[in-house]
Amino acid sequence: MKETWSSIASLMGVLAFCQTLLHTVFPPELRFAFLKLFSRIFLSFSSYCYFDITEIDGVNTNELYNAVQLYLSSSASISGSRLTLTRALNSSAITFGLSNNDVILDTYNSIPLLWEHVVSQRQSQSFSWRPLPDEKRGFTLRIRKKDKPLVLASYLDYIMDAAADIRRKNQDRLLYTNSRGGSLDGRGHPWESVPFKHPSTFDTLAMDPDTKEEIMNDLRDFASGQSFYQKTGRAWKRGYLLYGPPGTGKSSMIAAMANFLGYDIYDLELTEVHTNSELRKLLMKTSSKSIIVIEDIDCSINLTNRNAAANNSSNSNKSPKTRHQCDSEMGSGAMEETGSNNTITLSGLLNFTDGLWSCCGSERIFVFTTNHVEKLDPALLRSGRMDMHIFMSYCSFKSLKILLKNYLDYGEGDLEQSVWDELEQVVDKARMTPADVSEHLIKYRRDKAKAVRELIEVLKLKAEMNAGKRGLELEEEQEQEQEKRTLVAEDDESKLDLHEDGKGLVIKENGKMEHHHKE
Numbered sequence: 415m416k417e418t419w420s421s422i423a424s425l426m427g428v429l430a431f432c433q434t435l436l437h438t439v440f441p442p443e444l445r446f447a448f449l450k451l452f453s454r455i456f457l458s459f460s461s462y463c464y465f466d467i468t469e470i471d472g473v474n475t476n477e478l479y480n481a482v483q484l485y486l487s488s489s490a491s492i493s494g495s496r497l498t499l500t501r502a503l504n505s506s507a508i509t510f511g512l513s514n515n516d517v518i519l520d521t522y523n524s525i526p527l528l529w530e531h532v533v534s535q536r537q538s539q540s541f542s543w544r545p546l547p548d549e550k551r552g553f554t555l556r557i558r559k560k561d562k563p564l565v566l567a568s569y570l571d572y573i574m575d576a577a578a579d580i581r582r583k584n585q586d587r588l589l590y591t592n593s594r595g596g597s598l599d600g601r602g603h604p605w606e607s608v609p610f611k612h613p614s615t616f617d618t619l620a621m622d623p624d625t626k627e628e629i630m631n632d633l634r635d636f637a638s639g640q641s642f643y644q645k646t647g648r649a650w651k652r653g654y655l656l657y658g659p660p661g662t663g664k665s666s667m668i669a670a671m672a673n674f675l676g677y678d679i680y681d682l683e684l685t686e687v688h689t690n691s692e693l694r695k696l697l698m699k700t701s702s703k704s705i706i707v708i709e710d711i712d713c714s715i716n717l718t719n720r721n722a723a724a725n726n727s728s729n730s731n732k733s734p735k736t737r738h739q740c741d742s743e744m745g746s747g748a749m750e751e752t753g754s755n756n757t758i759t760l761s762g763l764l765n766f767t768d769g770l771w772s773c774c775g776s777e778r779i780f781v782f783t784t785n786h787v788e789k790l791d792p793a794l795l796r797s798g799r800m801d802m803h804i805f806m807s808y809c810s811f812k813s814l815k816i817l818l819k820n821y822l823d824y825g826e827g828d829l830e831q832s833v834w835d836e837l838e839q840v841v842d843k844a845r846m847t848p849a850d851v852s853e854h855l856i857k858y859r860r861d862k863a864k865a866v867r868e869l870i871e872v873l874k875l876k877a878e879m880n881a882g883k884r885g886l887e888l889e890e891e892q893e894q895e896q897e898k899r900t901l902v903a904e905d906d907e908s909k910l911d912l913h914e915d916g917k918g919l920v921i922k923e924n925g926k927m928e929h930h931h932k933e
């Protein structure tokens with residue numbers, strides 16, 4: 415035993431001596447050159463080539479490194495045996511990552527690719543304006559030499575796109591508002607943001623399934639249409655007009671759109687914007703992949719103009735009216751432009767949505783909502799400005815089925831056919847909004863059978879009321895028609911009739927006839 419230890423000690427001594435000799439005979443520069451030469455020879459005989467993607471490129475952060483890290487964190491790579499877990503700021507999702515100096519195999523178009531996460535200690539820095547992390551991190555991609563052109567042409571782009579998608583999905587979406595009277599926050603941003611957590615999706619939205627499918631396809635085409643918009647030279651934007659009575663799901667539709675595409679929402683409160691240049695600044699500060707919403711467009715423009723006019727004339731300090739006040743006060747000339755440069759006008763707004771500014775930003779969706787489509791200026795409705803007009807209607811039978819599924823978990827077979835028939839018969843006539851139906855279902859949701867029974871009763875009552883109202887309206891219309899006819903008849907009699915009968919001018923007034931003979 416003692417002999418073994420003494421031979422190990424003497425071996426170590428010899429090794430230490432050799433190392434000192436090596437360091438003295440071969441200075442570091444020579445050793446480095448030798449290693450380089452060796453690796454070149456190795457690479458020229460190897461059938462693989464290697465790409466290093468370092469975290470920090472010089473002093474700049476390498477975007478590709480972050481993208482690869484995210485890409486490798488996607489579910490496909492969770493099969494690795496040792497992974498790191500992270501949760502980023504502003505995110506509710508946990509992502510997986512490759513551990514230090516671990517490898518993972520990926521395939522792209524059936525080509526095998528090996529990724530290694532290389533982490534080494536950084537040599538201590540003497541002085542730097544921008545201190546670098548202690549660890550030097552990077553990814554090394556190993557591919558077969560013959561696959562190199564294909565990988566370089568599309569694999570890296572594919573990774574960048576996939577990473578952007580993952581980033582969007584992981585990151586909580588934000589809801590931006592400009593309700594600070596146009597002032598900037600501490601960091602000079604005109605928008606305030608809060609995490610956007612509206613749970614509405616196209617699945618929960620109660621509306622005609624065909625229309626829903628059409629809208630979803632339209633959104634899909636838009637989101638994946640970069641090359642189409644580039645090829646045709648059109649601005650990459652799309653406008654939707656949502657109209658219908660209050661409570662039919664316009665706001666829910668916007669939330670569903672945002673959740674479907676993973677876009678942020680900018681809720682543009684026009685009553686807080688006072689000039690066209692303010693509006694331009696706000697729009698310029700929106701990011702791509704976002705939905706810019708202008709709710710109650712009829713009220714917003716009207717209010718601003720009216721306030722501006724009031725301020726100009728009396729310089730009074732009136733507080734802005736709410737949308738609901740506006741709703742009840744709306745006159746028909748809502749969309750008039752003031753023409754003044756200092757005031758936000760319809761044309762100012764339309765100029766932006768028309769694409770004059772779109773050269774500075776792309777992939778934006780505009781959504782305008784209104785409860786009074788008939789009051790909108792035709793300029794706004796012109797095709798090209800609003801690409802799709804979506805009517806959000808009262809609760810139909812198809813919508814009702816979705817609400818019953820959402821709130822009571824009742825599917826086709828869960829209710830007797832006679833109940834479905836009864837619901838189908840009254841729901842259109844009742845003209846209830848999905849909001850009212852939802853309220854009702856929430857109220858009785860603990861007793862599902864009662865909820866349906868009560869709903870049928872309410873629908874019937876509303877249908878009867880509507881029929882009665884319609885009856886009264888019809889009676890009123892008939893009376894008015896009759897009155898009109900009487901007036902016309904009376905008017906006919908009292909009408910002044912002038913004509914020539916060859917002998918002279920004949921004047922017929924109130925049934926009496928007078929002849930004025932020619933001289």
Ligand SMILES: Nc1ncnc2c1ncn2[C@@H]1O[C@H](COP(=O)(O)OP(=O)(O)OP(=O)(O)O)[C@@H](O)[C@H]1O
Pocket residue numbers: 618619620621659660661662663664665666667785806847848849850852
């Ligand atoms: N089509 C719908 N599908 C599912 N839920 C709906 C629908 N319409 C309304 N609701 C329910 O009613 C509530 C109010 O609806 P929402 O605010 O989307 O209507 P709106 O048309 O935007 O109303 P307003 O014009 O008053 O803003 C929603 O939170 C949702 O629960």
